[in-house]
Amino acid sequence: MKGIFVGTVLLIAILTLIISGVFFVVLSSEYINLKVSLKASEVLKAADIVEAVKRGLEVAYNYSFFQAAYEVGKLGGYNNESDVKEWRRYDATYFPTSYIENIRIKTENFIEEYLKALEEDKNEFKFSKPSVNFILPTGEGREIKINVSFDSPFRYSGQFFTIYDNPNRTLYISRDFEYFKLYDIAYNLFIDKDSVREDIEKAEKELDDNCKVIYLGDVCEKDKKDIDKVLENNCPSADEKFKEKVIQEIEKPISEDDVNINLYVDKIEVKHEGREIYESFQESSDCRCKIIDWLQVDNGTTTCDEYCTSNNYEYSNFENSQCFCGNCKEYYKKYYNLRYKYSYFSAVRVIANITTKSQYLAYDATEGNVKLRNFTLTFNLTTSNDYSWKPI
């Protein structure tokens, strides 16, 4: 009996040891499993965050490009206000040939800002410096390729792991994107030709005829009136009228292709120049006498005037108790078919706003908000219908 008792105790002791051992091993193993699983979960979670960021990179690059295009357009193709130049100064032109490079630089800066903002928001992310390259279409190509590349992959540093991935992307912007048309159209209108000068010339043509040519007929030189007074009588405030016409012609809105063109006259100077045109200019007995050939006579008891008239003299003059009779030696000249012709000149400083018809999301620093906006190319130009006259 004693043997069975000892055996049972031993059996219970052994079983207890085995069970506790098994439980210890199982529980610790499960604890390790749980820890491994939680770490695996962290990795998976990080992978999803990285995935979301990767999805967003192209969006951020796009926003950067559009913002850069908007800002460069507002500065007339330049990067900074201090660089801004008039596109035209009379016959000298200054087209911002580097506008694509300026957009590229700004795009690069904005992308950097986006990535810095992400790094500040999520400390786990680290990006190297981005580099943006524009590849312009050649031949039949219709797309501008924008390559955004980095020296190294971006990094997501977890507590015990690091994920590396590729932030490089290529954006494709259609050459038909209206924004580039702004530059093409502006170049054609204001650099290749001077459409503002043409507007001034058109305004002059459209002036009333009586402001441009005044017919005076045959006029003796002595009776000829001042050219400006004649203009004032026939076409009062001619310069003001011309100024109004010029402004009206320049500020007439134009819609071309997919863009709207609006010009505003910032400063204007006008003047006119008159000149005489006539068929011939010669002495005429119709005009008054210019030089009289006087002859002293003895008029006796008759009056000097009667004496001269009865002796077929045209003129008489009694002076210092002496009588003079005379005939005309030279008459004043006469203008035949005299016309006054007036030319008008205007010099203007114009603010050009060329805008897309479509709208794109952009931030405007002046208004301090983001909204759908027409992209605008804004620049100034100064010109006149006579490049040698530069009053502005």
Next chain:
Amino acid sequence: MKSQISLFDIGVIAIAIVIFAVISIFLLENLHIFTKTVVVKVIYDTNEAYRFLTSLLSLNYTSYTVYEMISSIDYIDDQSFVSFLNSSIYYYFKKPPSCYKLSLGSKVLVEFNNESYSGDCKNTRFNAVVPIFVPYNKAGLVKELYLNYER
């Protein structure tokens, strides 16, 4: 001395050990499988919302991705997109969820609460948050997109 273990005792112990060992192996294996399943489910659950959110962002809406639409939602009023977002989330669940809420920063984009659910769908078991790039501005270029739901 009869204090030595009898042959009978040894036989009993041996049989008990064999039976215990056989049962233990099966029991442990089952326990292991059970705990593994639980752990896998925990991993699945903790990442489900992230997977859901990432795949939601990849969906296409008209010619844009949901990512692009959400990132510019403050500036483009498109009610049909909100409906699209709502149905995309609602039909993700096999049976109607207790609640779900998708928010960009402090702005709630879509929200659903079952009649039986009384909470504000904020501190839910399933949740995910990812950074979203928003249109260029001076206030901030990155916002948090939150997805919370309760099955």
